[in-house]
Amino acid sequence: MSAVQQAKQLIDTLTTELRQHNYNYYVLAQPSISDYDFDKKLEQLATLEKQHPEFADPDSPTQLVGGEITKEFKTVKHRWPMLSLGNTYNEQELLDFDQRIRKAIGDNFEYVCELKFDGLSMSMTYENGKLVRAVTRGNGVEGDEVTTNVRTIHSVPKKLDHGNYPDLFEIRGEVFMHRKAFERLNDDRIESGEVAYANPRNFASGTMKLQDSGEVAKRPLDCFLYFLYTEKVLFKTHWESLQAAKSWGFHVSEHSKLCGTITEVLDFINYWEEKRFGLSFDIDGIVIKVNNYSQQEELGFTAKVPRWAIAYKYKAEQVETVLESVVYNVGRTGAVTPVANLKPIQLAGTTVKRATLHNANQILLLDLHEGDSVYVEKGGEIIPKIISVNPAKRKPGAPAIEYITHCPACGTLLERKEGEAAFYCPNDEGCPPQIVSKMQHFVGRKAMNIDGLGDETIETMYQKDFLAHISDIYDLHLHYDELKTMDRFGEKSIRNMLDGIEKSKQMPFEKVLFGLGIRYIGETVAKKLVAYFKTIERLQAASLEELVAVDEIGERIAQSLIEYFEGEKHREEITKLQSQGLQFVSEEKEVVLQSESLSGKTFIISGTFEKYSRDELKDIIEQNGGKILSSISAKLNYLVAGDNMGPAKLEKANKLNIPIISDEELLGMI
Known part of the structure; x- marks a missing residue:
């Protein structure tokens, strides 16, 4: 075998391996390889693709990152309408459905039974084996084209490698999210101060509506395909078409x-009514279809639904049990969440002992009393929740549950901001669960990514007084001898951990900022702030007005930043981290000057653009001598405006009589 053939074989092998690892990690949330090994394989594949571009696949794992901005989703008419199915919740209606079928076509037919996935319906068109269009159900007649977003889903083929498929066909399915992935991402949202999604279906649906496919690519979606449409009938039965697909x-x-x-x-x-809880994803019923296409055609449609198919929907499982107590958990951002301790009971295939009560409003809404008999359901079949109380079983004189006034961990008086449902403990520098969870967040994979410092290790080191603040992590080498006395902590483990801590000092500014755990500052917000302010000093000194002027930074985020930097202990912590060598300045890319045509002129870019990303426009401005400002002021010469620009920026630009130009007008100036 020649060297070129060997390279081709290795590229194919690595591509197959990495696709599977990607699917295991992002979609199933069950990694089968370490991050380090995955990165090495990805690096090896990228090198081979660079050396042999003739073998590089546009859908290679090295390219599957999204990044395209959809200005607005185009409405597309479905070639074949995406009709809903008739629903039933009881066996008798299903028997009646069967009788109607028999009356129309006789007794010689079969059914195909399929799981009814709880996700977002999607129609995908393939031409010559390539995915060319993906459209949501919409109103059944027309939907939104979301092709760039669907292309980021690992399990959706962008190009078919083999098979006797037609030149043009449409295949339909359901986009969904596995439970483990949903729980992990929802926890991340809660930690970042963002609103949690109620269930995986809502998360999947919300993700498909994002305009930035780069953000979609970060969210682990999956897709099952279940119906094929072609101009010319290729198969006699639905079952044959499934096997072919x-x-x-x-x-x-x-x-x-x-x-x-x-x-x-x-x-x-009946089998899946019980077994569905063992699946890694949600289903809400079973779809029953007549198998033979000729018989489907004979049965036809009503005005709204096919006569040859029906959906049997499972009722949400609900049980009654006793409220034993209410406890309160303190999160990383100080949010205090009430949790109900219940008399253990079986629900949806698991033993339920606890249920969320969300916030103080929910306790009042339920009119919850001590020892109440309560009805429990699983929200989206994931998170147990109390949905109502059985007042007939309430004990006479049982006192009402009253939400606590002080932090259960440190005793500090709780605060509640206007317009917010949650109560917060403001003692973020002295409240043990907040301190521990902030350190756990700081060392996490999405922040500083420090190996050898897991949640339990952080907890133990806090209890042993090795750690009290984030900055103490960088002084752990001073406790080397004491660390050796810890259980399951040998010299090699300690060395690996200390090496990981040292290595983390090279992490970029946006990772450090996200790692600080400031309320509402998620990964994306941290990147935007760093891109605008460049240094921690400029960010600390920014006013509310300057912060709100940054794209997608609202008043709530701005106020949270100002309050954080006003805290003396927070400023001291940042100073310590700076002295320990962490990055608090963004890495500036070297600008190669192409012309001086924009020299002496200042710009701000806002909104989305059809031909360029904001980063590309920023590079064009700087390469031609212009300067990017972080906020609108009298010093600004031009506001480059795209679609969906924030109204506050527009209003301020008009007030200061600053010229508002398009991307085309900008290019005309060069």
Whole structure:
């Protein structure tokens, strides 16, 4: 085998391996390889693709990062309408459905039973084996084109490698999110001060509506395909088409079943009513379809639904149990969340002992009393929640549950900001659970990514007084001898941890800022702040007006930053981290000057643009001698405006009579 053939073989092998690892990590939230090994393989693949560009695949794992901005989603008419299905919740209606089928076409037919995935319906068009368009259900007649977002989903083929598929076809399915991935991402949102999603379906749907496909790529979506449409009928039955789609490389559920009688259908429904809780994703019922296409055509449609298919929907499982007590958890940002301790009971395949009560408003809404008999459900079949109380079983004289006034961990008087549902403990520098969880957040993979410092290790080191603040992490080498006395902490583990701590000093400013755990400052917000202010000194000195002038930075985020930097202990902590060598200045890219045509002129870029990203426009301005400002003031010469620009910026620019120009007008100046 020649060197070139060996390279091609290695590229194919690495591509296949990395796609599977990507799927395991991002979609299933079950990594099968370490981050280090994955990065090394990805690096090796990128090098080979650079050396042999003729073998580089546009859909290679090295390219699957999204990044395209969709100015607005185009409305596209469906070639074949995306109709809803008729629903039923009881067996008798299903038996009636079966009788109607038999009356119309006789007894010689089969059903295909499929899981009813709880996600977002999607239609995808392929031409010559390539994905060319993806459209949401919308109103059934037309939907939003979200092709750039769907292209980031690991399990959706962008190009079919093999199979006797037609030149043009449409395949439909459901975009969804696995439970573990949902829980991990929702926890990240809560930690960042963002609103949590109620269930994976809402998270998947919200993700598909994002205009930046780079952000979509960071969210682990999956997709099952379950219906094929072609101009010319290629198969006699739906079952045959599913097997063909699977052989072409589509992700088809393995849990579908061919049934000969309605009794087999009912057995399938009853089986999954219990077993569904063992799946890694949510289903809310079973879809039953007549298998033969000719028979489907004969049965036809009503005005709204096909007569040859129906959805059997499971009722949300609800149980009654006793409220034993209410406890309060303190999160990293100081938010205090009430949690109900329940008399253990079986619900949706698991033993439930606790349920969220969300906030003080929910306790009042439920009119919760001590020892109440309560009804519990699983929200989106994930998070147990109390939905109501059975007042008939309330003990006479039982006192009402009153939300606490002081922090359960440190005793500080709780605060509640106007317009917010949650109470907060303001003692972020002295409240043990806040201190520990902030350090755990700081060393996490998305922040400073320090190996060897897991949650339990942080907790133990806090209890042993090795750690009290984030900055203490960088003094752990001073406790080397004491660390050796800790259980399961040998010299090699200590050395690896200290090496990881030292290495983290090279992490960029935006990672450090995110790692500080300031309320509402998530990954994306941290990047935007660093891109505008460049240094911690400029960020600390920024006024509310200057902060709000930054793209996508609202008053709530701005106020949170100002309050954080007003804290003397916070400023001291930042000074310590600076002295320990952490990065508090953004890495400036070297600007290669192409002309002086914009010399002496200042600009701010706002909104989204069809031809360029904001970063590309920023580079164009700087390469031609212009300067980017961080906020609108009398010093600004031009505001480069795209679509969806913030109204506050527009108002201020008009007030100061600052010229507002388009990206085309900017290019005309060069």
